[in-house]
Amino acid sequence: ESHVMHHRDLRHALDHAFQTAEGSLAKQIAINQEMHTTGVDGEQRRRRGHFINMFGWIKKLNVEQSKKAFILLAASKQISQLLGKTIKELQADPKFVKTWAEFASRYCKPRLPACDVATRYRTIDGSCNNIKQITWGMAERPQARYMPPVYHDGVGTPRQFSITGSPLPSARHVSNVLHNGGVSDLLEPVDSAMVMQWGQTLDHDMIDTPVVKGHKENDIQCCRIDASLRAKRAPCFHIHIPKGDPRFLSTCMNFVRSAPARDDFCKIWLLKMTDSGAFIPTKDQTSCERDVPSDYCMKSGDLRIHVVPSLASTQIMMLREHNRIATILGNLNTHWSDETVFQETRKIIAALNQHIASTEYMPIVLGVKTMSKYGLRSKPRGFNHVYNPKVDPTIRNSWGAASFRFAHSAVPGDIGGVNMKGIPRTTRLESTFNKPTMVLENGGRGSDDVNRWLTTHRGGKQDRFLEPAIRDFLFLDDTGQSFDLAALNIQRGRDHGIPGYNAWRKWCGLPVAFHFLSKPGGVVDIHPDAAKALADVYMHPDDIDLYSVGLAEMLLPGSRMGPTFACINARQFQDVKFGDRFWYENNYPRTGFTFEQLNEVKKMKLSNIMCHTQPTKLVARNLFEIPSKKNPLVECSHLEDMDLRHWKEHVYMTKGPYVPIKLLQKYF
Numbered sequence: 001e002s003h004v005m006h007h008r009d010l011r012h013a014l015d016h017a018f019q020t021a022e023g024s025l026a027k028q029i030a031i032n033q034e035m036h037t038t039g040v041d042g043e044q045r046r047r048r049g050h051f052i053n054m055f056g057w058i059k060k061l062n063v064e065q066s067k068k069a070f071i072l073l074a075a076s077k078q079i080s081q082l083l084g085k086t087i088k089e090l091q092a093d094p095k096f097v098k099t100w101a102e103f104a105s106r107y108c109k110p111r112l113p114a115c116d117v118a119t120r121y122r123t124i125d126g127s128c129n130n131i132k133q134i135t136w137g138m139a140e141r142p143q144a145r146y147m148p149p150v151y152h153d154g155v156g157t158p159r160q161f162s163i164t165g166s167p168l169p170s171a172r173h174v175s176n177v178l179h180n181g182g183v184s185d186l187l188e189p190v191d192s193a194m195v196m197q198w199g200q201t202l203d204h205d206m207i208d209t210p211v212v213k214g215h216k217e218n219d220i221q222c223c224r225i226d227a228s229l230r231a232k233r234a235p236c237f238h239i240h241i242p243k244g245d246p247r248f249l250s251t252c253m254n255f256v257r258s259a260p261a262r263d264d265f266c267k268i269w270l271l272k273m274t275d276s277g278a279f280i281p282t283k284d285q286t287s288c289e290r291d292v293p294s295d296y297c298m299k300s301g302d303l304r305i306h307v308v309p310s311l312a313s314t315q316i317m318m319l320r321e322h323n324r325i326a327t328i329l330g331n332l333n334t335h336w337s338d339e340t341v342f343q344e345t346r347k348i349i350a351a352l353n354q355h356i357a358s359t360e361y362m363p364i365v366l367g368v369k370t371m372s373k374y375g376l377r378s379k380p381r382g383f384n385h386v387y388n389p390k391v392d393p394t395i396r397n398s399w400g401a402a403s404f405r406f407a408h409s410a411v412p413g414d415i416g417g418v419n420m421k422g423i424p425r426t427t428r429l430e431s432t433f434n435k436p437t438m439v440l441e442n443g444g445r446g447s448d449d450v451n452r453w454l455t456t457h458r459g460g461k462q463d464r465f466l467e468p469a470i471r472d473f474l475f476l477d478d479t480g481q482s483f484d485l486a487a488l489n490i491q492r493g494r495d496h497g498i499p500g501y502n503a504w505r506k507w508c509g510l511p512v513a514f515h516f517l518s519k520p521g522g523v524v525d526i527h528p529d530a531a532k533a534l535a536d537v538y539m540h541p542d543d544i545d546l547y548s549v550g551l552a553e554m555l556l557p558g559s560r561m562g563p564t565f566a567c568i569n570a571r572q573f574q575d576v577k578f579g580d581r582f583w584y585e586n587n588y589p590r591t592g593f594t595f596e597q598l599n600e601v602k603k604m605k606l607s608n609i610m611c612h613t614q615p616t617k618l619v620a621r622n623l624f625e626i627p628s629k630k631n632p633l634v635e636c637s638h639l640e641d642m643d644l645r646h647w648k649e650h651v652y653m654t655k656g657p658y659v660p661i662k663l664l665q666k667y668f
């Protein structure tokens, strides 16, 4: 009927919908202010809520965008109610879509950056990487999707029912049955804890600190009222805690935000550091807990740096490497401006990140076979020109909210340090959350001990179980309350509208499951024990939350994940690689490396960086595997190292005048 609806009536309805939405926003702001003063769920528990919220921090810049997004979502719900039509039906009506776009336009003019397409370097926010689609992969943009979302109401309420009609199990219940301890059916890995840690470091680089707890202006949404990105609706998204649960858990989870994405592996490693090589203090001293008077919260470019000492320690390693390289380049090229030294160094650090991810990290977690299938292997030498301007590198929410959280299972229950004499000590992980003490000991040299520990001790087993440190005691506070990371992940998936198991199996070209048995027609990639646990909590294989089932699948040989996670993770890395104009192996004279420079980058391993940045004399060549006969400790001086003399004012720095945009577009 809507297409026969009188134009004036439609305008009237839309007017009403937007006015109501503005009203709801005002109410929401009042609730938020209340939350801000009382903590997420009450005065006493303020601190724990504060830390979980840091994963959804609000930056001033995005508050306005967030408000607009809220209005768009509220208005789309209103109009759907007013006209008695589903969003899908409305989207199919061209007249409606046109009028909606007109009304929505004032809420969704994207703030587009001005691009200097001739620049040699990545922009800070990742914009203009793709010359035609300048926001692809840019920071602070909504996440994209591989598949349309699945919401209870088709707009934004998380899934609540099984396809059979009965209620979905509570996220905590799933966590209790599927992710709690138990004897693993998998082999003991030789992975060092650095595998786990590098994963988190990489992930935090690819998904910048989520800044908006609501979705931002989104041009797609404006034209199609596509609620694929969500707005914050209420202070709390409750996780039902089953009766008799042994833990005193918070039932309240902060809301999804459309986490911004970065297309590259490149964080701006701040140049400013303390004399002993740690991050300097930040102005905001509330982003960590200071147990010792000399502790301080660090300024690193990512608020989440304190979450575990091992994250801060690896970031410090990269900070020092940046400054080491910058010093050498500055001495080699005394006539370069500060900016040139900074940018050339930043370019090398980004390349090292991509190189280590592709040649050391991914072969372990994805496995070489999957990497080959998705074109993810770097060439041992020389260029490997892969850029394809049609590929959108934007982070997909199935990756951020589910599949790349796979390594939460490898988070060990202990964390520790190994001092210069090789003497180790360990602490329970839960006593270190958000505390910089371990890292800042000895003026920041505590991080060296942590890095030595990470590379010489095993990580947690990659299976479907999470350590109590994060499943029961995440962000434990004085009142004894905490979070369950597995439950958060499951709930987050529903919050993001991530479709269930079979939808992903189909998307990946894998057989779908009609029953819970580990035989044809069933959950063939799942061990019978795990399949039984799944059958205990879910009514139908279609319903299974992606995070849980991804962990439950048996690992592909030579990898740390099952076929469904491997498919989504590999696809995301593929998009990030092929959609990156600045991919380190690309053969572009202005923006890329010279042949010689690239080969220097390709000599490097994480062990080189470790040797450069801390007074460690002995390292294993492969820092992702604990030292063994096969992977013995060697002297740092025995490692092949990169020669930065190839960066002495090279022809590529001076060559060529400004290239007109038209020409460039043709060229790329």
Ligand code: HEM
Pocket: 052, 055, 196, 197, 198, 199, 200, 203, 207, 208, 209, 210, 259, 307, 308, 399, 400, 401, 404, 405, 406, 407, 408, 411, 470, 485, 488, 489, 492
């Ligand atoms: C070392 C201990 C770790 C802790 C304490 C930790 C904790 C957390 C927390 C609290 C969240 C937010 C949960 C939510 O509210 O949705 C999160 C998100 C996430 N974690 Fe972890 N994590 C750890 C390690 C890892 C590792 C090893 C990986 C992967 C290799 C990883 C990947 C992710 C990803 C991809 C997200 C989503 C990030 C976003 O959307 O911004 N984490 N983690």
